[in-house]
Amino acid sequence: MTWAGLVDAVKSAGAHGRALRVRGGGSKDFYGQALEGDVLDTRAVRGIVAHEPTELVLTARGGTPLAEVEDVLARAGQMLPFEPPHFGPGATIGGAVAAGLAGPRRAATNGYTGAIRDFVLGVTLLDGRGEVLRFGGRVMKNVAGYDVSRLIAGSMGTLGVILEVSLKVLPRPPAACTLRLALPDPARAIEQLNAWGGMPLPLTASAYRDGDLALRLEGAESAVKAACRRIGGERVDDAAAAAFWTGMREQTDPFFSLPGALWRVAVPSTAVPLGLPGAQLVEWGGALRWLKGDADAALVRREALRAGGHATLFRGGDKAVGVFTALDPVKARIHARLKAAFDPARVFNRGRMYAEL
């Protein structure tokens, strides 16, 4: 469906009170609450609109395959700094922004890194009335109006269709090294991750499971070498390291095949190991705890809250417990009004995030 076709489809759905399910490659269909409505396929609105490496900005149509974006950047020695998961060959850049998920690099400590929202500079959005709206732009700093572009990141397609997005990109680090260390005590491992986080070390990924810690260091050759000497441990062969981090990002690592539901528990990085049944994998310097197993949903949510965080039922399990942590009444009211501002007829992804949206 072309750009104009999408506009017509949205106007028609709005006029007839029908719901549309915004979909790129469908690689993240598993994520969120139930899918409702006819598919609005975004894949024909594709292509890289602009990429000038010296501007550190890439602009692409929402339906552009994520792999294509990454290829173009790689050829220029650049990357998407949030290392987004694909979860399937068809993943699109618009879908990645809508899902708002980041990979292992999310918690890198050298320079600023972060989530997709930290790198979104502008969006062209098709709202629920069929209006094409542009927010932000292709420049690094822009405080004109409210920051709608960042608000769209992670909104699960409930506010509009991402027709085009501009992202800040970064150069690939010149050198990389992955280390493996044995740290049998999980509490001690979390302390150690936070201690390293407070040091000027080029840490760009971490993963801890069953006493085994993997760390990725990236940056200037000399800095990576010096950091490896300082941290110790055993260096992992480059090809094996790349495969390992891909396995973390894409959830193809054997951990994710363990039985039971997959919970994504986000906590302050210093939170002590969660007292929950099932297998745990720690990423992001301690701030992300994956839980695999059949723990009771109420227990998981309580434990997440106690630690100062929140839990998402990421894959499997019974979605009736709510995929995302419920909002307090003040925020729920703001959410409902925002949804009405962007999509008054509730055309897009009805109930995909919260039942009321």
Added chain:
Amino acid sequence: MNAPAGKPLVDLLRQARVVAALREFMPAASVLFEAEDTRPYECDGLSAYRQVPMVVALPSTEAEVARILATCHALDVPVVPRGAGTGLSGGALPMGDGVLLSLAKFNRILSVDTAARTARVEPGVRNLAISEAVAHLGLYYAPDPSSQIACSIGGNVAENSGGVHCLKYGLTVNNVLRVRGYTIEGEAVEFGSEAPDAPGYDLLAAVVGSEGMLAVTVEVTVRLVPRPERAQVILASFDSVEKAGDAVAAVIGAGIIPAGLEMMDKAATAAVEQFVRAGYDLDAAAILLCESDGTPEEVEEEIGRMKAVLGRSGATRLAVSQSEAERLNAWAGRKAAFPAVGRISPDYYCMDGTIPRKALSTILAFIAQMEAKYGLRCPNVFHAGDGNLHPLILFDANDPDQLHRTEEFANEVLLKCIELGGTVTGEHGVGIEKINQMCVQFAPAELALFRALKAAFDPKGLLNPQKNIPTLHRCAEFGRMHVRGGELPHPELPRF
């Protein structure tokens, strides 16, 4: 400029009603209404716009903030929040029929979590005070606007402030984890979280940079980062601004993200050098400050790469700081650029447009043309790494014609920034100052969505109204509308 004349008379009945309502729960000394007490709040850092507020409220507890808001909401009285008052776009310009809510008493650092590398602070804490308080832990708060000795973190959140190091370390939005505050109805609300990716829409992203129009901040949790072991800056001279601009692109193109990358033209360095002996090359048409930070090994390697790129780009002189004192001195000059210019001219007007970097020579040539057209000088300082310009128009406000020419000059430059694919404001905010140009940068449907977004947080439109987002009516009066595809929006509206 175009300063609102201000209502000559305060509605005394309304004033008395609001004062009485606030004094029910606040000490008399914290509710000001006499002209000599409220006058100091009549403007922020943009003194061309002045308006004495009807009432000034100086709460010292959160409970007071909540009740002030609930009271004003019930009485339909607008509220303008104010931090340190250093803003450059009139974002804290009071209203003659409203309450100015000063958060100056909220000035404590509440806690520092060394292990998690976070600090919880009240909004009135100065930006630099955070870094000073955690320096002994080897940590600092990265965003460093030039006003950091005075500006407060609450104001930084309102404006999404940047600074000279944000190319590498990000803006306020990238360095704040959580904002706690109150809605205009006086209800407690929290945006973001100390854990990553708070559930729901990213309301924190909407609140940061919202110019105090969505909620009133009472607590901010910031991310702290390890202080680099070493930092060095290169002062590079160029015999043309074009070459300096190309050198910026070449540095980025070589895969280097400098910790800071700033440009100053000859007029700016001349002004600064008289004020702060920063050691700038006064013969250069433009200089670049290019900084590397990290481990000693990393900095040595990166400085070498930077020097090679700058040399190939035609730098006529390269000087690398050899001590921390030398480095700080080089930055002191850049950070003092505004006051330095203030010394050589009775008044100056600072712009804040951002452009794609590749358009640098175009915009600088345009500014030079405007200097000739309006007969006013305009030194340039420039966050070159992220394309954010601060041209400073020199004028004398006592001469109405100069004021008028300055206004026209600035307007033309801002519209040029939009035309080049940029924005009218990179970090100072729209406030009251650039509200007309918003009509050009955004289409009516986009402005309507902004208004709906505000209404989601503040349905009555009482929190800092009349800033940031123009009404359609105001845009029609401004007479320059957003044109996309040659079609003028809303042809049915009268034009003035």
